[in-house]
Amino acid sequence: MAPTKLKAAALKSKQQDDIFNVDPLINPVFKKGEIREYLITNPSEIILKKRSFVKNELFLVIALVIISFFIRLSKLSNPDSVVFDEVHFGGFARKYILQSFFMDVHPPLAKMLYALIGKIGGFNGGFEFKSIGDSFVEGVPYIFMRQFPALLGCGTVILCYLTLRQSGVNPIISFITSLLLIIENANVTISRYILLDSPLMFFIAASIYGWKKFENQVPFSFGWYKSLVTTGIALGLAFSSKWVGLFTIAWVGVLCIYQLWFLIGDLSVNGKKIWAHFFARGTILLGIPLIIYLISFAIHFNILSKEGDGGAFMSSAFRAGLEGNKIPTDITSEVGLGSVITLRHIDTQGGYLHSHDHFYPTGSKQQQITLYPHLDSNNKWLIEPYNGTIYNDTFVPLINGMKIRLKHINSGRRLHSHDEKPPVSERDWQKECSCYGYEGFAGDANDDWIVEIVPYRTKKSNAKVFVKAIDTIFRLRHAMTGNYLFSSEVKLPEWGFGQQEVTAASQGKRLLTHWYIETNENEYLPIEQKTIVNYPKLSFWSKFIESHQKMWKINSGLTDHHHWQSNPTEWPLLLRGINYWSKDHRQIYLLGNAVTWWATSLTIATFVIYGVFTVLKWHLGQPLSTNKEVFNFNQQTFSYILGWFLHYFPFYIMSRQLFLHHYLPALYFGILALGHLFQVFTNYLAGGSRFLRQISMSIVVIFLAISTLFYVNYSPLIYGTPWVKSTCELSKPFKSWDYDCNNFLRNIGEYSNVSDEIPKASAAEEPQLEEAKQTPKAEPKLAKEEKHIESPPVDQEEAPVQVVEQLAPPEVKVETPKVEEQQKQHIEKPVLEDIPSEEKKEDVEPKVDVIM
Structure with missing residues (x-):
């Protein structure tokens, strides 16, 4: 018997090392109490072993790295002109390098990272990133700066794989789901340009991975604290890049409460440990993000030490602390x-x-x-x-x-x-x-x-x-x-x-x-x-509070209609995209991969219906399934759909402009839920039948192939490469997919005759080009300049109105007219006292950048 048992154990170990036969799950453990059964909440050390890398799994990760590098890093030099909100974030990087104070509705971390990359690449701040379509000049390391979000996009794919593995998905399904993220058109687009979305998505993905790894750790072990701290750091980085990170913090907070409820019901855990859980999680998961957030603003204020166009939104006391300010003294x-x-x-x-x-x-x-x-x-x-x-x-x-x-x-x-x-x-x-x-x-x-x-x-x-x-x-x-x-x-x-x-x-x-x-x-x-x-010298706290008051006010003021805005009701069905760039008979248009997008929405809707019926059956006296596949599916999919909800529903209560890219964090949670649907479909629903399992796996692979075809067919809208007008027109199942097919030539051969120089837009192209250029800008509502008698002040409520927050808050730019031009055009010539002529240019009309 002993040799037989050893042989069976060896066979089982060999199967577990095979990436096609990995079983990452264990049965939930229940114990009987005096009155009721209760779930044992402490993870077993076995689960850590089951969800660690197995033999040959590293090849899957390497394959993901290679494929994501190819898709996200290729053709970054195209287009060689400013795309979409590169106007804003490239401009912010420039201002950090020049140390010129600006105002924006987003926290500073991601923008400072772009400035650091630009500085390393040799950018001296000479190029202004003034308008969409402006050609980059020599000395602007725009490819190097675009590589940063592209690499973070690749990192997000790897984190997706690791997260699914930690939440109980086998290597093959994790690999296929991560491939869907690689070829998700919208995620590819936002990772190729100097935008906030890619850093934000990476930090959110890191937060989710850290949390899922934490859930598998033995409480109060070194690995438990390590994963908890890692999650806190990632949450802080997300929150310090964009306020959307608050939704991720809320997700972790709700799951903490959810888990503490089960801890209280676990009779094997005493009250002292429950309080220890509460204080350890609360201190680390709230304290670390807050510290990182404050540090990012401290660095922000320290770098932006010179008077700039954003000073117009700040108090005189704030501006008095900036070098070169014009605030009265003595x-x-x-x-x-x-x-x-x-x-x-x-x-x-x-x-x-x-x-x-x-x-x-x-x-x-x-x-x-x-x-x-x-x-x-x-x-x-x-x-x-x-x-x-x-x-x-x-x-x-x-x-x-x-x-x-x-x-x-x-x-x-x-x-x-x-x-x-x-x-x-x-x-x-x-x-x-x-x-x-x-x-x-x-x-x-x-x-x-x-x-x-x-x-x-x-x-x-x-x-x-x-x-x-x-x-x-x-x-x-x-x-x-x-x-x-x-x-x-x-x-x-x-x-x-x-x-x-x-x-x-x-x-x-x-x-x-x-x-x-x-x-x-x-x-x-x-x-x-x-x-x-x-004016007194303001403390850090005074600057911090004042800047947040202005950020909130400007963000709340983004209420005017914008041509490329959309409603949250449209996002799950992918009814409309955003025009990013249009030039030389090419176009970049943010559009998701409809195959993955709709499957994700269907997964969420299906799980909600399934959850309602399951709860009703339980109330009618039917026991909940304790099958490890079903139990893990219910638990993990619930947590991901909760994340989807918390990153999606808040937009319904916002009155500001909203855009498709606001849905991308919620979509990421939906893709993770889709991965778990694939897992239960190919394992539990197939039963023990090897034939049914092969059929179900084939269906998943076919789904991947269809998604890949969509990506390939619509890739010209990602990379700004040549496309044929007839193909473009056939690619529109909805009129609301409003990329302009008139931009494209009739056949590919005609592109070889297009001059490398910027051609003058035809009548058919001009409206689209103009819309693209106006996407990230919001001009204040002022009288026509030639009829102005006096320079109007910046409208702090309306300035941010027409933004494309990068689409968040779009960003608002109010251009600074030259004093000489004003004096020619204005009847009344305002007297700017005691200000050198070269300084008057900034003081006549402040310039404010606001991004969504």
Whole structure:
């Protein structure tokens, strides 16, 4: 008997080493308690051995590496011009290299990695990545920079294989499923260009793998802690690349709660160990991602040390810490009657209280009052007493409750309000603010305003009684009506040059009535009483909080319709893609592999229906299956579909622009679930029949072949290679697949006659080329430039509107017009005081990049 047993054990071991006969599963263990059976939750050490690499399995991994390298790394030099959101992320890499501050809606880690790769490749920041289709010049290591996301795309494929193996799928099915990811058209496309999606997908895949490996470890062993820390690091990297990483953290958190529920039900685990599980998981899985996130922002702020176009979105205190800033310094603190000041609005960042020699076309038709974001002499106001008397040679400080008037220095008219409707806002609780008066006019009671200091926002005690420049936050209450000087994000139309509306309001958000004095000059203040004040140096936490407030605000403002946006309801059915690039009779269009895409959606729908019926049967008294194949399928597929749900459903409650690439993390979870469906289909459903198993495996291979055919047929839309117009037209099962077949020539031979130089677009091509170029940009809604009288400020709500967040948030660019051009086109020429001419270019029209 002994030789027979040894022979059987040897045969079993040999079968286990055969990649075609690996059994990675063990039967679940139940024990009987006094009242009920309970599941033993502690993994057996046997499972670690069963899910480790077997003989010849390394060849499968090598094959995956070679195939993924070929598909993702080939033809990276094509096209040799800027594609899609390379406009933004290549531009961000440039700004990191130049250390120029910018504003974006995404965390900085992935962008900094691109900057590092560019720097290693010799990029000096000279190429601007200004527009889609701009040809790269010599010295721009764009191929090297594209290799980074391509390699991460290859890494995601390997992580897919390893994840499936750790979750109980045999090597062959894991290999086939990973091949489906390799040839998934959308994943190939996003991994070939300088975009955030590939790093994000890699870090999410690493998080999933780390978690699945952790689930197989013996609790509190070295491997258990190692896998837990690895998962935490990967979660931190994902979260620090894009806020979508929060959904992955949520997935791990929900699974922790799910597993702790079973731990509580496991009578073999005492309460002390349950608490140890809770604290170890919570500390590591939340603490490590938070630390990585904070470190990434600390590095971000340290690198972007110079004034840049993103500074327009930040407070003056923030900008004051940037090199080359134009924020006023050495300001006289003491404010009194006779002070010439500039008033700055706080919570909209709209800029300074401003007036100019132009009038409202409606209402009182008096001189306009606006907010203007740039240094200008039209921002200056003289503080007068309400009775018109200033005592010569006597400094009278401005105090809480004092009634004053504000006289516009350049026009001589006073800040005024009355019972007229505002020019734009239609709310009954808002009244018009204007500048009113004429030469020799002493003013009237509607020019009177009462200063009310806001104690809770004014930190220094002496600034809560006496108004101090920079330090005192106050409101201005109109003496006659009781309304407060107010401004929101509302912009005036063309006749107001796109500047921000200012009104007097009796309601509305209180914060929008808060102001402070930025510059102050007073000839009556004795020199010995003068105190100099500057903006305080912000701490890391202050910068961190302010930047996140702006990121959230801009991201929430991406609400305008975008030509390439789509709805979450369309994503699982792959009803529409995104145009990335169009040039030289070629096109790059983000489109998923429909075969894999639809199979994934069908898998999810089928499992949900199956799960509902299983639960109903259980409630009717039928026991749940304890077969190891079914048990593992239920457990693992549930966790992956939960991940799909958590990465998909949140988009239904977002009001911002949404695009197809937002679905890719959810799709990855769906592909993992599809792998488990293949596993149960080829093993459990085939029963013990070798013939049925071969049939089921053949069906899976046929599915792979069909998916491969789809990839090959639509590959010209991935690589931007020549395609034939007739083939293109036959490839459209839906009209919503709106890549433009008119872009392509009638036969392949015609491409040999296409000049290497950029041809002038034909009439048929021009609309498509224009749409492609506009995909990642969102221009603010401003009046036509030739009719502007004054440079409009950046609209922080609308700027991010038309983005293609890379499609997330798309990214918004507001181009900086040259001062010389403005002076030719504008009737009123704003005076930019004390700013060298070369600096005026940036200060006239800030430029803000926002990506989705």
